[in-house]
Amino acid sequence: MAVVKRIVVIGATSGIAEQCCRVWLEEAPADLLLVARDANRAEHIAVDLRVRSPGSQIAVQQADFLDPAAIEHVADAAVAAAPVDIVLIAHGWLADQSRSEGDLAFCREVLEVNAVSPALFAEAFARRMAAADRGTICVIGSVAGDRGRKANYVYGASKGLLARYAEGLDHRLRLARSGVRVVLAKPGPTDTPMAAQFKAAGMRLASPREVAERIVRAIAAGWPVVYAPARWRLVMMVVRHLPRFVFNRLSI
Amino acid sequence: MRRVSSWGRLSAEPHEVIELIDREAVTRELTADMARGGPGIAYGMGRSYGDACLNPQGRLWSTRRLDRFLEFDAGSGRLVCECGVLLRDIQRLAVPRGWSLPVVPGTQLVTVGGAIANDVHGKNHHVTGTFGDHVRALELVRTSGEIVRCGPALRPEWFAATLGGLGLTGLITSAELQLVPTRGPWLEAETIAYSGLDAFLNLSDDSQDGWEHTVSWIDCTSDEPRGLFMRARQAADQTRPTPPARTRTFPVTPPFSLVNRLTLKPLNALYHALNSRHRGPRLVLQEPFLYPLDAILEWNRLYGPAGFYQYQSVVPRREAAAATDEMLQAIARSGEGSVLAVLKTFGERPAPGLLSFVQGGVTLALDFRNRSRTAALFERLDAIVSAAGGRLYPAKDARMSRTMFERSYPRVAEFLHFRDPGMSSAMSRRLMGS
Numbered sequence: 001m002a003v004v005k006r007i008v009v010i011g012a013t014s015g016i017a018e019q020c021c022r023v024w025l026e027e028a029p030a031d032l033l034l035v036a037r038d039a040n041r042a043e044h045i046a047v048d049l050r051v052r053s054p055g056s057q058i059a060v061q062q063a064d065f066l067d068p069a070a071i072e073h074v075a076d077a078a079v080a081a082a083p084v085d086i087v088l089i090a091h092g093w094l095a096d097q098s099r100s101e102g103d104l105a106f107c108r109e110v111l112e113v114n115a116v117s118p119a120l121f122a123e124a125f126a127r128r129m130a131a132a133d134r135g136t137i138c139v140i141g142s143v144a145g146d147r148g149r150k151a152n153y154v155y156g157a158s159k160g161l162l163a164r165y166a167e168g169l170d171h172r173l174r175l176a177r178s179g180v181r182v183v184l185a186k187p188g189p190t191d192t193p194m195a196a197q198f199k200a201a202g203m204r205l206a207s208p209r210e211v212a213e214r215i216v217r218a219i220a221a222g223w224p225v226v227y228a229p230a231r232w233r234l235v236m237m238v239v240r241h242l243p244r245f246v247f248n249r250l251s252i
Numbered sequence: 253m254r255r256v257s258s259w260g261r262l263s264a265e266p267h268e269v270i271e272l273i274d275r276e277a278v279t280r281e282l283t284a285d286m287a288r289g290g291p292g293i294a295y296g297m298g299r300s301y302g303d304a305c306l307n308p309q310g311r312l313w314s315t316r317r318l319d320r321f322l323e324f325d326a327g328s329g330r331l332v333c334e335c336g337v338l339l340r341d342i343q344r345l346a347v348p349r350g351w352s353l354p355v356v357p358g359t360q361l362v363t364v365g366g367a368i369a370n371d372v373h374g375k376n377h378h379v380t381g382t383f384g385d386h387v388r389a390l391e392l393v394r395t396s397g398e399i400v401r402c403g404p405a406l407r408p409e410w411f412a413a414t415l416g417g418l419g420l421t422g423l424i425t426s427a428e429l430q431l432v433p434t435r436g437p438w439l440e441a442e443t444i445a446y447s448g449l450d451a452f453l454n455l456s457d458d459s460q461d462g463w464e465h466t467v468s469w470i471d472c473t474s475d476e477p478r479g480l481f482m483r484a485r486q487a488a489d490q491t492r493p494t495p496p497a498r499t500r501t502f503p504v505t506p507p508f509s510l511v512n513r514l515t516l517k518p519l520n521a522l523y524h525a526l527n528s529r530h531r532g533p534r535l536v537l538q539e540p541f542l543y544p545l546d547a548i549l550e551w552n553r554l555y556g557p558a559g560f561y562q563y564q565s566v567v568p569r570r571e572a573a574a575a576t577d578e579m580l581q582a583i584a585r586s587g588e589g590s591v592l593a594v595l596k597t598f599g600e601r602p603a604p605g606l607l608s609f610v611q612g613g614v615t616l617a618l619d620f621r622n623r624s625r626t627a628a629l630f631e632r633l634d635a636i637v638s639a640a641g642g643r644l645y646p647a648k649d650a651r652m653s654r655t656m657f658e659r660s661y662p663r664v665a666e667f668l669h670f671r672d673p674g675m676s677s678a679m680s681r682r683l684m685g686s
Binding site: 015048052203 | 273326
């Protein structure tokens with residue numbers, strides 16, 4: 001009999017996270033913990049997932065995402081029941097860039113939600129999962145983290161921090177010959193509520209389902225970095241390597 | 253503002269699209285939107301062919317994110333879900349558990365809200381009726397903030413107005429559906445070649461009992477109507493393993509319609525030749541048999557940048573042979589038409605909605621590429637349909653006249669009492685004046 005996977009999703013109301021849950025439950029029933037700031041919205045998702053997969057265990061936990069003690073508490077509660085196989089750290093907030101430029105309190109909040117909070121969750125889970133010597137930590141970064149640009153560098157810098165963080169964590173765990181894997185997912189613009197502004201601008205967006213399928217696959221295979229959809233890997237390779245004198249003439 | 257098209261791709265006008273993401277916030281969203289501007293209409297998958305789901309320069313409430321299940325009772329087959337759930341997702345959830353939607357149209361890629369608002373039918377109409385016949389309850393949010401829960405026994409007048417009500421009575425947020433038991437995804441199918449409409453009607457009559465799904469393809473380019481009658485029923489043997497579903501996407505929009513004068517006849521001949529091979533009984537999977545077009549995503553690009561019309565009519569049974577014959581002749585003479593012309597008989601059971609399309613008789617559906625000269629052909633077809641006491645399907649329509657609509661949908665006046673003044677589409681303005 002297949003062992004039921006224990007999966008913890010941080011930021012479970014994220015559009016991509018919800019689709020990842022659907023993909024996992026279509027593969028096999030799982031033991032799922034949905035952690036969210038808004039417990040009511042997470043409960044709607046849990047109700048849906050229970051209908052989709054009656055054999056699964058699905059629980060919801062509300063948490064403060066900026067409080068280190070609360071984050072420790074979530075991680076403790078998550079590993080208490082059983083060792084965690086996958087933790088997906090999915091929350092993100094594509095906040096208004098221009099507001100960040102004029103309002104430092106707002107700017108700080110954007111940085112904390114997108115960078116500090118996911119990093120603390122990763123750290124909290126890494127410690128506990130390393131002790132169990134198994135599992136995969138997946139952090140959702142972004143193609144926006146690959147190179148800073150005018151339109152969204154506060155958000156992009158946060159995601160860039162997560163990229164370095166995941167890289168360093170992976171380095172530490174590999175050197176320790178740990179059984180824990182780290183996966184950094186970098187979605188391109190995706191058709192989720194977060195990216196409604198891109199859609200309004202007529203941009204072509206990837207479907208959250210397609211992005212989720214690729215992330216789930218990367219987690220199963222333990223790829224250290226995954227672009228979703230895959231074409232972004234090539235696009236971002238070009239963007240990263242554009243010489244500064246060219247890049248700084250482009251209003252992208 | 254974002255450019256939005258319907259399935260026929262006849263226009264791509266800018267719309268203010270608002271994504272509804274939380275069922276409980278719909279009331280707040282609609283009332284807030286009404287406070288700052290004009291009316292709108294719900295938009296699901298955009299699978300209606302004409303302007304039923306469009307509101308150029310105005311507002312669309314997208315329901316695609318309201319795609320959550322609420323309840324499923326595997327004992328009774330009762331399913332409650334949000335309006336943006338796709339029929340395909342219901343089938344993929346329910347069929348492995350022994351239940352199936354009783355009614356699915358020619359594509360599964362439509363939302364529950366759209367299926368209700370157009371009171372859609374399937375190839376099994378003669379057995380199961382329309383989609384609305386299996387809705388046990390629904391929740392409607394009006395732009396005034398009022399919430400109307402209705403069903404066949406609960407505020408039935410609201411229910412009848414909303415089934416087939418083209419989204420004009422309010423926004424359907426969730427629905428309770430009664431599924432039917434199914435043995436599995438395999439069908440026993442049979443294809444029979446025929447020639448002439450009398451042969452078609454005889455085959456239809458013979459298949460009424462014992463065959464759950466019946467539909468016919470007809471070659472609209474030939475002088476003497478030749479066709480293939482396809483019928484299917486649940487197979488006794490459901491033990492075969494199910495291969496994974498595969499889809500392809502029509503990759504680009506060609507600069508001109510690939511269906512045109514040069515290709516129409518050969519494509520029809522090819523279809524006839526390919527499908528005639530399947531004569532005799534065989535075992536097929538439900539999905540590719542019932543929804544062949546779902547295997548090619550975005551097939552509507554086939555007709556090029558100008559888009560296409562679909563013309564779907566129904567005429568009462570006693571006029572059916574003569575009227576259909578006349579229509580097919582008019583189409584063959586015009587040199588226009590489609591590769592997938594579909595002919596089917598509806599059962600006599602009355603449809604549940606005030607504006608439901610289905611009535612007893614014979615329905616003919618076919619695509620026409622968008623050309624200025626097709627207007628004359630449509631008028632000719634309208635005259636035949638009207639003379640026979642028939643009507644057109646609003647879900648497919650982009651052009652019928654208000655006069656024709658009012659004459660063929662006698663309950664419009666009754667329906668108007670239930671309209672939500674905050675709901676308006678290009679179609680409602682064309683056919684109802686507002």
